[in-house]
Amino acid sequence: MMTDATTIAARVERFVRDTVAPYERDPRCGAHGPSDDLVAELRGLARDAGVLTPHILADGTHLHHRDVAVVLRAAGLSPLGPVAVNVAAPDEGNMYLLGQRASAEQKARFLDPMVKGEARSAFFMTEPAADGGAGSDPSMMQTSATRDGNHWVVNGRKAFITGAEGAQVGIVMAKADEGATMFLVDLPDPAIRIERVLDTIDSSMPGGHAVVAIENLRIPADQMLGNPGEGFQLAQVRLAPARLTHCMRWLGACIRANEIATDYACRRHAFGKPLVDHEGVGFMLAENLIDLKQAELMIDWCAAVLDDGHLGTAESSMAKVAVSEALMRIADRCVQVMGGTGVTGDTIVEQVFREVRAFRIYDGPTEVHKWSLAKKVKRDWKHAKES
Template sequence: MSAHAAVEPAGATPRAKAIAAKVEAFVRDVIVPYEKDPRQGPHGPTEELVHEMRAKARAAGVLTPHILGDGDHLTQAETAYVLIRSGLSILGPTAVNTAAPDEGNMYLLGKVGSDAQKERFLKPLVEGRARSAFFMTEPALDGGAGSDPSMMKTTCRLDGNHWVINGRKAFITGAEGAKVGIVMAKSDEGACMFLVDLPDPAIRLERVLDTIDSSMPGGHAVVTIDNLRVPADQMLGASGDGFKYAQVRLSPARLSHCMRWLGACTRANEIATDYACRREAFGKTLIDHEGVGFMLAENLIDLKQAELMIDWCAGVLDGGSLGTAESSMAKVAVSEALMRIADRCVQVMGGMGVSGDTMVEQVFREVRAFRIYDGPTEVHKWSLAKKIKRDWKHARAG
């Protein structure tokens, strides 16, 4: 091997390369033109647009590309290789069915759902016929669960062969228009997860929040759950298993966000680079001014570091670890790197960078939100600091 030969990520297997190539071609050729489609608003693309794009993805053979025909998943490293390509357009993950929260919910149901639950709730998600929502976060001013899930106030109690759920939830991505819900609530034994059909009159949509990001169908809703009755066989696992199952979902879903947004920032950097190589000022192209050229060089470094962090964390998960600390490290490193990249792209493009004429402005907004959801940077650092202290105590005791 040449000293200058590229070292490919672990996920660059022959099957992942073949799938990723089809996904990238589809996103660039078919989905990128939809970025100007008026059927998008502050709360994401309309259901009509989602169904239209997914129909094209289905016809192209790239719908839900990370789940194989026999139901098996690609490895996490292979998933990264594919999902990065799906993120090359803001609309790409929704179009090919790799978007949050559906991707994480499909992963969880595939791991812990019963055969009957998979047939009823997972199958329509994999087929792209339904969207889902994950009901965990609660309103902050109610003192409910956010970064600290132990503060959960939503309750569930057994009544005959049904569970009755009451509470409020906030920032529930995709609740409006979802057909499948995973609801977290607290019983006497601890946290529980329930599968529910949506819409349900007992789950009342209070409002869809206006947020800085706008890529996810249905936006982020505040809902009231009022005496929701759920059959006992729609509980995932047993009463009290909720936090254990949340851990199953947490690290892979956290890493998937990194994958998709790396794809978006890769494309934003392509747009900024093209602009800098074409635009002239003060007698030369922008890239020939060190202040601009150096920003793009730093983008290249941050993009590669983000890719390597994702590949490393994916390898940890593929090794059978929950990867809690590793996914925290990856989430912090990647989200902060992508924020720097998006910010530099805006800066390089000047006025064009803050306009809606390209996807760069939206990528900046989306990545800013990414630094908060799936755990703010500061919470992950705090968690890692606690681990450092635990490890230090353990080493001293040993």
């Protein structure tokens, strides 16, 4: 690990614990995430503290993923931390994709405002199940892209689009004759209409999760990301690391939840002794330590593979399953240790439980990743038999 990354992570941790955490009860934290006003205020404080977009250095280079892991874990110590320091989803994944594949002109127009924390973004891929559209199976995509001279015209509907309300940059995936294709668009645009923002179990991401109608959206050809038909390839450039960075952020949140539950168990007395001295409680906290360390090691292993340029869907699927399931166990135990207090808003433990429960679904439910891994098992077996 680079010393610089260790220093950056320490500064981010101090900022999140000392400056961001007191905002967790701010009334601007709503059911659909923190308001844009609160986001701007927090990012202003992060900018002043020198910790805004800390995973992208002043020269534009991106930290190695093993270094990103410690920085994002520190940011995740508060549900507001990733938003405040500009490493939250979907912006962090979108910045990574544009940094890897956008043209110089596209970076100047779309990426630079995101890196500066001046613009939020949205990734328009998932579609409503009622329309028979793409969810975990992107090959079911219904949204169409048709050439019209030097423009493309996009029509369709999207669902669970995180941060669409209030975003300034959009990445839209649609199906052209050549296959799935990605486009960059300025937001808001009258051709992209938010039908509703869904009421979901999680509440940490600005703008919430929207259902969106796209009606005759005209996009200049130079706003295509990559080439026609490269959409699925580009999606993997974004999604494999993004699954891992989700793990990093929520590991930080669960570390904090476990700190709160541990403090409660050591202070609270029942039946003549502290709760932690009761085997049923103490063992849950011990199991949390085991799951936290296993999640940390899985993230570090997967980040090392990514840094070596060998991260595939199998590795990211394994990390997503192992870490999301471990963090769910940790969050659940924290609630249980704290009893009635654990299901109130008096601490962030209740919110962390909700957020991690949602994490088991987004960026691919556990079962989809297991199914993908099972297919790999069969392929590897057949290859071994044939060789």
